[in-house]
Amino acid sequence: MTDKTMTPDEVVGRLRSGMTLGIGGWGSRRKPMALVRALLRSEITDLTVISYGGPDVGLLAAAGRIRRLVAAFTTLDSIPLEPHFRAARERGDLALTELDEAMFMWGLHAAANRLPFMPVRAGLGSDVMAVNPELRTVTSPYEDGETFVAVPALRMDAAFVHLNRADRLGNGQYLGPDPYFDDLFCEAADTAYVSCEQLVDRFDAGTAPQSLLVSRHSVTGVVETPNGAHFTSCVPDHGRDEPFQKMYATTPWPEFAERFLSGKSEDDYQQAVRTWHEEQQ
DSSP states (O other), rough: OOOBOOOOOHHHOOTTTOEEEEEEETTTOOHHHHHHHHHSOOOOOEEEEEEEEHHHHHHHHHOEEEEEEEEEEEESSSSSSSSSHHHHHHHHHSSEEEEEHHHHHHHHHHHTTTTTTTSSSSTSSSSSHHHOOOOOOEEETTTTTTEEEEEOOEEEEEEEEEEEEEESSSOEESSSSSOTHHHHHHHHEEEEEEEEEESOOOOOOSOOGGGGGGGGGGGGGGOOOOOTTTTTTTTBBBOOOOOHHHHHOOOOOOHHHHHHHHHSSHHHHHHHHHHHHHHHH
């Protein structure tokens, strides 16, 4: 057995510009934000990002790190459209491949199973095909002869996900209401890095097996980052920091980045957040 524990900066040290990076979570829920912030402290850029997008995409887009985004949406949940992503898109800073949510999911399945594509009905008869002219259809080889969209595999060089608990071997547990396809992100990537709210020595025999979402065989590194999903939710450990998210969404990017992202570590970010909350009292 191998101890896979790492620091956020060690994870980023294994990445390079031009990579395809998958980011788990969903909207503004259980995003691996500490790893995203570590990425912003590096010089890595020109990324293709695959994500059910939230502030992970907003931060990277505002910082000019994304060359192409592959997403089904980019939202802050309680704020429908991620404003910093929207601004970057309106400026033409990044290319966008926008897929139906089901198409996106089956693209993850295809990559996780090392298939070149998956045939799906989702997308047929919609403008998804019009805005993605590179998409192709396939015809069933059986008697039905039905036509399907051939959704290409969403293969990744690396993936980031955030879970409630993980052990040193790379097994990850979620305790909230939804897995958010984080297991597929890990299985679809050449390397996968799991951040967690709390590192445990091991999962005992009483652990509900269905909560062990991510298996060590698909994990390259594990990082303990308490409150590392901030400002997104990671229930039951913590909810979304709605006041902070609202401030983020309404603050000009240079001002936000200078105050909260100019430090040298995740600890600096967390302290800046605490100071901001104290000022609001």
